[in-house]
Amino acid sequence: MTKILDDLRQDHRNLALLWDLLGRELNIFKEGGHPDYELVETILDYCLNYPDLCHHPKENLVYDKLAERDPGAISAIGDLKKEHEKLTSLTWRFSTALSNVLEDEQLPREWFLNVANDFLGFSRNHMQMEEVLFFPAARKGLTGDDWAELEKAVEDVEDPLFGSDKQEKYQSLFQDIMDWKDMLEKMDADETRTKTSQPS
Numbered sequence: 162m163t164k165i166l167d168d169l170r171q172d173h174r175n176l177a178l179l180w181d182l183l184g185r186e187l188n189i190f191k192e193g194g195h196p197d198y199e200l201v202e203t204i205l206d207y208c209l210n211y212p213d214l215c216h217h218p219k220e221n222l223v224y225d226k227l228a229e230r231d232p233g234a235i236s237a238i239g240d241l242k243k244e245h246e247k248l249t250s251l252t253w254r255f256s257t258a259l260s261n262v263l264e265d266e267q268l269p270r271e272w273f274l275n276v277a278n279d280f281l282g283f284s285r286n287h288m289q290m291e292e293v294l295f296f297p298a299a300r301k302g303l304t305g306d307d308w309a310e311l312e313k314a315v316e317d318v319e320d321p322l323f324g325s326d327k328q329e330k331y332q333s334l335f336q337d338i339m340d341w342k343d344m345l346e347k348m349d350a351d352e353t354r355t356k357t358s359q360p361s
């Protein structure tokens with residue numbers, strides 16, 4: 162494994178946690194409750210900062226290199242850069258819809274949910290495609306020299322949410338993520354205990 166791919170996959174694991182948290186808040190909204198709007202706003206703010214400014218450009222560089230080495234692999238992956246552009250516009254759309262809902266509670270809930278689910282669905286599918294097609298193709302198609310060249314070209318930016326030097330505006334979101342992870346782990350452990358204590 163290369164450091165670039167390791168870092169990109171770590172970003173995906175982090176993003177998957179954010180998508181789960183978003184999904185939880187959207188379910189609350191769907192049920193007619195009051196989601197934590199501040200949390201949703203902070204997640205979108207993070208998406209427009211770190212993934213759009215660091216994660217996607219890094220993937221684009223790997224993609225360009227792979228296009229030189231293995232055009233066949235690229236045709237299976239599709240236009241990754243276009244997908245990244247679409248993701249950015251879906252993030253802005255969601256972020257604007259959220260501001261509108263906060264200003265006017267009478268806006269149709271269905272409309273907001275559609276905008277939010279467009280973002281969430283596309284993000285999840287895109288990440289899955291990268292894990293299943295793009296990363297394995299890059300691992301297979303690029304040489305050690307290619308990775309060394311890419312390593313020099315990528316700009317290493319500290320992750321302001323998951324990195325060791327967190328930005329203050331993301332501190333509370335980070336705590337929410339940790340609490341959410343703890344809760345999921347506890348639920349898993351409870352489920353395992355229940356299963357093993359049941360007579361076979």
Ligand SMILES: [Fe+2]
Pocket residue numbers: 173216220288291
């Ligand atoms: Fe990605």
